[in-house]
Amino acid sequence: PQQIPNVYTDFLLDYAKKNLEFIQNIEQQFTQLVEDTQAARRFIHFYSFAPMKYNKRHVIHELASFYGVKTNASGPEPNRKVIVCASCSISIIPSVTLTQMTLLLYSQTLLLLFKKELTPNSNDSYN
Numbered sequence: 001p002q003q004i005p006n007v008y009t010d011f012l013l014d015y016a017k018k019n020l021e022f023i024q025n026i027e028q029q030f031t032q033l034v035e036d037t038q039a040a041r042r043f044i045h046f047y048s049f050a051p052m053k054y055n056k057r058h059v060i061h062e063l064a065s066f067y068g069v070k071t072n073a074s075g076p077e078p079n080r081k082v083i084v085c086a087s088c089s090i091s092i093i094p095s096v097t098l099t100q101m102t103l104l105l106y107s108q109t110l111l112l113l114f115k116k117e118l119t120p121n122s123n124d125s126y127n
Helices: 008-018 020-040 054-066 098-118
Strands: 044-046 070-074 081-087
Touching: 008 054, 008 098, 020 044, 020 054, 020 081, 020 098, 044 070, 054 070, 054 081
Parallel strands: none
Antiparallel strands: 044 081, 070 081
16 A cells, blocks of 8 residues: 555644544554554555544544545434545555644654753843
């Protein structure tokens, strides 16, 4: 399978910043599904998420493209859920996950703030 570039949308990055545990759980399910599909050499494998609200389903649908998996919502509200389908010839595990990218951006932000704190202000006088 061809690697998909990891250019996560601002929506996903912002959501991950506020809901990292949820993103980690979704990525674990996607990774397990892709690995199981490739290991079994079966053409497709399915996974059904528990029912959830629209905003979480939207995140799953959007994040799925980075794993090369297809999604479909099923059932009436409030029991609507997402069903994910992985194909051994298309589905992949991204080289950089959304979790990793979020942590990297967070650490870079902290580093910049730390450097700013250590940099003397040009208006300060040292007489």
